[in-house]
Every structure is written in structure tokens, then in C-alpha cells.
Amino acid sequence: MGPRWKGKGSKAKALADPMSKIVLQLHSCLIQSNSEGLLCGCSVLLSVEAQQADLLSRSCFGETMVTVEKDKQWFELSMEEAFYLCYALKCLKIVEDQCPKSDDQIWQYMKSRSALFPYLYKAYSHLRMKNWVVMSGITYGADFVAYRHHPELVHSEYAVIVSSEEEGDADKRLRVWSDIHCATRLCGGVAKTLLVLDISRNGHSVDSPSCLESYTVKERTITRWNPEQCREDHTIVESENGAKAGI
Structure with a gap:
């Protein structure tokens, strides 16, 4: 976007x-x-x-x-x-x-x-270290929103949801299609891209901040497919029998 x-x-x-x-x-x-x-x-x-x-x-x-x-x-x-x-x-x-x-x-x-602080912090620090401005995303139903620079100069580019697939972790968002559908529709309505940060502990505990070095972050962007973006205007398709139809 x-x-x-x-x-x-x-x-x-x-x-x-x-x-x-x-x-x-x-x-x-x-x-x-x-x-x-x-x-x-x-x-x-x-x-x-x-x-x-x-x-x-x-x-x-x-x-x-x-x-x-x-x-x-x-x-x-x-x-x-x-x-x-x-x-x-x-x-x-x-x-x-x-x-x-x-x-x-x-x-x-x-x-x-x-209980989600280790994952939220890892996601926050991951984006901050890349020089993104990271702020609360509660207004948009997300964990964070990410700006390229100060909000006075630019609109937020991403709505960020932090996820973990570790067994037993409390956050179970985006595990069903309806959650993904709602999130992408909301992001589309406010001109943002949904960025999902999957945090993996790789078998390490959450007992100490030193474990953060062993955590990994997988970035995924999810957007709605807009058929209009893949369609030629005024396209005429000729059928096999010679009839013409507008798509």
C-alpha cells in the first residue's frame, strides 16, 4: 500500500x-x-x-x-x-x-x-529496531500500529497482530477464518495492511529476558483480494459460438 x-x-x-x-x-x-x-x-x-x-x-x-x-x-x-x-x-x-x-x-x-508480555515485547522491539514507530493499535482491534515516521507526518502503514503457535499459549487469534476475514476487512476500511508477527520461542522459556535472543519473528502480511484490481475495463470476451458478452 x-x-x-x-x-x-x-x-x-x-x-x-x-x-x-x-x-x-x-x-x-x-x-x-x-x-x-x-x-x-x-x-x-x-x-x-x-x-x-x-x-x-x-x-x-x-x-x-x-x-x-x-x-x-x-x-x-x-x-x-x-x-x-x-x-x-x-x-x-x-x-x-x-x-x-x-x-x-x-x-x-x-x-x-x-501473560502475553514476552510476545508483545518481542514484536515491539523487533519493529522498533527497524526504526518503525510503534504505538497502541487498540483503536483498530490490533496490538500495535506501525508508522514509517512521526504520526504528524505520515499515516500508520500497518495494523500489527502478534501471534504465537506455541502449544499452550493464551493468544488464539486468527486461528479461524472468521477472525482473518474481520481483521482484513477492518484494515482495508482504514487503509492499512494487516501485519501478523508470529513469535516462536523455539523451545525456550519465558522466565528471563535473556531468552529473547533465542526467539524468532516471522512476518506475514495479509490482504483481501480485490477482483477489480485484476480486471481489464471494458473487456469483451467472444464465446465459442461467436456471441459476445461483457465481463
Whole structure:
């Protein structure tokens, strides 16, 4: 389907300021400020200065929270976003009750909040490492939506569903034809391509984040067949008896 840029000059802006460069700047800024996020339910709260807030917004990490503080700004990070900054980029510390948590402790905490967290995180990090902007896809009945750059510049290109065929795993979506039919119709209606990420643990457990290196991701795009795209306009087919019929 390809990217749908928002307005004249959006593509040029994205090319001049690639997402990989913005994330690198965020990485450096968070390390310099020794940033700490606070565990709070199914999210992580992060208090930042103006420069950090700007970079978080430009790199699409977290949602801005409305507070009465003038000197500080708060962001709410999803579990996948927070763990990516903490574990993959090593630029964020996560604390609970003023006590820093190890990667293993954070992993166990987030896994206890969502049994699907290991698969969702693997999918999230897989796309982020390819410099896609990844945001919640709940509006479209998906796990994530993927943007080529900032949502202000381009529409999301993919609706992402995370799947696993491991025996005993909880997520059983897209196992029947009706699920696939509904998903593809919805994606077609909002001009997105359905991207299914099949996560395989390859026999490894979900007990530690170190197991993520052994997980593999298989990408599949699913689209509806549109017969009009395979049809010649005004085609005349001559039958064997010489009669003509329009198709």
C-alpha cells in the first residue's frame, strides 16, 4: 500500500530527520540525566525536563500527562516502551518504592501483569529496531500500529497482530477464518495492511529476558483480494459460438 504522507513536505522532513537519529539523541539525553521511571500498575511514569520531553514526543515514546508542575513534565510509558528503553537501549532505570529493579525483576513484574508480555515485547522491539514507530493499535482491534515516521507526518502503514503457535499459549487469534476475514476487512476500511508477527520461542522459556535472543519473528502480511484490481475495463470476451458478452 505504501506510505501516505500528511501534507506537502512531510516526506522531505522525515528524510531530513530520520527516526534512528532522534532515538539516538533520546538515548544520549536519558543517560546523561540518569533518568528513572516509576512502576505504576501496567505502566511506567517518567518525570522529565523540557529537552527530554521534546525528544520523547519526537521519537513517540509514551503519552504526555497533564499535571500542575511547571518545571517538570510527566510521561506515561507502556510496559513495552519502558522495557525497551530499559533493556534494549539501556538508557532508563526503573524503580519501585525508590528501589531500583533489575532487568529480571522488571521482566517478572511485567509478565505477571500480562501473560502475553514476552510476545508483545518481542514484536515491539523487533519493529522498533527497524526504526518503525510503534504505538497502541487498540483503536483498530490490533496490538500495535506501525508508522514509517512521526504520526504528524505520515499515516500508520500497518495494523500489527502478534501471534504465537506455541502449544499452550493464551493468544488464539486468527486461528479461524472468521477472525482473518474481520481483521482484513477492518484494515482495508482504514487503509492499512494487516501485519501478523508470529513469535516462536523455539523451545525456550519465558522466565528471563535473556531468552529473547533465542526467539524468532516471522512476518506475514495479509490482504483481501480485490477482483477489480485484476480486471481489464471494458473487456469483451467472444464465446465459442461467436456471441459476445461483457465481463
